[in-house]
Amino acid sequence: MKIAVCVKQVVTREWPLRVDEARTWVQDRDASFEMNEPDAYALEEALRLKEGHGGEVVVCSAGPPRAAQVVREALARGADRAIRVEGDGLAAADASMVAGALAAAIRDEGFDLVLTGLQSDDQGFAQTGVVLAELLGIPHATIIMEVQAADGRLRVKRELEGGWFQWVSMPTPALLTIQSGINQLRYATLKGIMAAKRKEVRVVEAAADLAPGQEILEIRVPEKTKQTRMIDGSPADAAAELVKALREEARAI
Amino acid sequence: MVLVIAEQRDGVLNNASWEALVAAQQMGRPVRVAVAGGDPGAVAAELAAADVESVLAVGHPELESYTPDGFVAAFAAVVADAAPDLVFLAHTYQTREFAPRLAARLGRSLVADCVGTRPRDGRLAFVRPMFQGKFVADVAPTGPAPHFVSFQIGAFRPDALKRGASPAPVREFAVTLEPGAIRQSAEAPFQEAKQAVDLTQAERIVAVGRGIKGQEHLSLVESLATALGAEVAASRPICDSGWLPMDRQIGSSGQTVAPKLYLALGISGAIQHLVGMKGSRTIVAVNKDAEAPIFEVADYGIVGDLFDVVPAIIAALDA
Ligand SMILES: Cc1cc2nc3c(=O)[nH]c(=O)nc-3n(C[C@H](O)[C@H](O)[C@H](O)COP(=O)(O)OP(=O)(O)OC[C@H]3O[C@@H](n4cnc5c(N)ncnc54)[C@H](O)[C@@H]3O)c2cc1C
Ligand SMILES: Nc1ncnc2c1ncn2[C@@H]1O[C@H](COP(=O)(O)O)[C@@H](O)[C@H]1O
Secondary structure, eight states, rough: OOEEEOOOOOEESOOOOOOOOTSBBBBOOTTOOOEEEHHHHHHHHHHHHHHHHOOEEEEEESSGGGGHHHHHHHHTTTTOOEEEEEOOGGGTTTTHHHHHHHHHHHOOOOOOOOEEESSSSOOOOOOOOHHHHHHHHEEEEEEEEEEEEETEEEHHHHHHEGGGGEEEEEEEEEEEEEEEEOOOOOOOOOOHHHTTSSSSSSEEETTTTOSSEEEEEEEEOOOOSSEEOOSSSSSSHHHHHHIIIIIIIOEEE | OOOEEEOTTTTTEEEEEHHHHHHOOOOOOOOEEEESSSSSSHHHHHHHTHHHHEEEEEEOOOOOOOHHHHHHHHHHHHHHHHHOSSEEEEHHHHHHHHHHHHHHHHHHHHEEEEEEEOOBBBBOEEEEEEEEGTTTEEEEEOOSSEEEEEEESSSOOOGGOOSSSSSSOEEEEOOOTTTTOOOOOOOOEOOOSSSSSGGGGEEEEEEOOOOGSGGGHHHHHHHHHHHHHEEEOOOOHHHTTTOOEEEEEBBTTOOOOOOSEEEEEEOOOHHHHHTTTTTTTTTEEEOTTTTOOGGTTTTTEEEEEEEHHHHHHHHHHHH
């Protein structure tokens, strides 16, 4: 099975983010970056499918040059080769633009299966994979927690709300968006890191005719809606104060 | 005109559809509602109680069970026919699956997971969370109408719905689906085996998130739970990693709880977690990031390292 996995580079969760001067994006010039979490699960699922069925795993990422970092990481974890779509405007682009950039770069590869994460940690559109499926003209299913593949068909377990699930079948080629927790992740080994250096990375310029479908006018910290009593002081003082408040004020203990 | 796409399963309307309708009514334009299914007449009649211009019942045997291909094809025809300015949906799992593709098929994009509307300088903008709820952004759709918008569940109150003096007219909308147009086939929804732990009955819950760093530190949280007479619960990543069983997960894909006391330790407060616990009577958050969104729903907050604060709470309970 020839499998593409789309991975996005995002700012590390622990990075203290600030809004930038234009108030339309965050200050990320000096930030540290990592692979979007569900994408790591999508990559792991692709590697497992390859182990079971043979074939190839190709990691695809669209972004500014710094995105090379997550591509290297994916290759170190076991992907066979990479396609990196480069464009500075892709860092804060909307899902239509990113999907357009990815579609142009992978259309001719003829992948049997395209995997993406279900949602990005930064923009959180939850759309890039779904739009990519439309652009590629292949069926899709989202929020997938198990993948069975046989004879050119997929049977996948979709997560629904409130603890419900559903099995859905479709022919390949197809696109699936993968939910975190579908498998247990493996991490890169030293051998993998060394091997990654020799793997092929095809770098392509983002198509010039990509048009956004939405525009960020302003980013800000959300207004507080609840009166929160912040308790300061040393851990011991704060803890004593909290316990007192829970006993006497809230009567919760 | 605003077209609202409502959602039903087995003839039961998804409650969030009323919220999308409220959002639409607040736009001050005529509102039309569409609902699809095998035979959605009864649900359409239920929707007709709202103060709307009309209701479209989009019926077809192939739409009896939801598939993304079927719903994209059907609603592409509905939107083309109705030619609305705006298309509103509730941001449910089903919307997440088909609406981005529906918008893309019509050459548009979807502004997803919005919590409100906000006109700016004559432009219509929608407020949506970014960076896991740390920020919100005003986002304006660009290009020609229709513009597609989905709203986070709970962003609008269903009881703010305006009802009509008499039921709105219901029209049947006939769709034709090419043979082979629907490539997915869906089996019946099911629930996993009954949960071993029922957290909904717990009076107190100590919930732990990724701030705990490693499974080996969970004993600290368990000690606090014991001292409080509380159950231990967790955010999704803790269960994804296998550090705690899935039936301890709180949130949209876990359990929804409302105990007397909910302590959130090292949990950032992503919306998918908040929906499972924000009804708790007293919420305490311990987080080393003063700007973590969890503090927005907390009654008491301590900014600090949980590895310092939790032992101190255990000691204070003992004193
Ligand atoms: C469709 C879907 C369904 C989902 N369902 C659920 C669900 O049911 N339940 C759920 O929880 N999530 C769910 N999620 C995931 C959710 O979006 C978040 O990713 C998740 O809740 C984050 O978990 P967390 O807060 O533990 O981790 P993080 O977001 O990584 O937060 C860790 C927090 O710990 C703090 N911290 C770090 N170290 C310390 C320390 N030493 N002391 C104190 N604080 C510290 C950090 O400041 C940070 O705020 C779902 C997501 C999607 C897309
Ligand atoms: N720039 C990108 N490069 C590669 N894949 C991406 C990119 N942006 C989004 N994706 C994929 O699409 C998924 C959903 O992202 P989003 O639509 O931004 O929530 C992610 O989990 C990734 O798998």
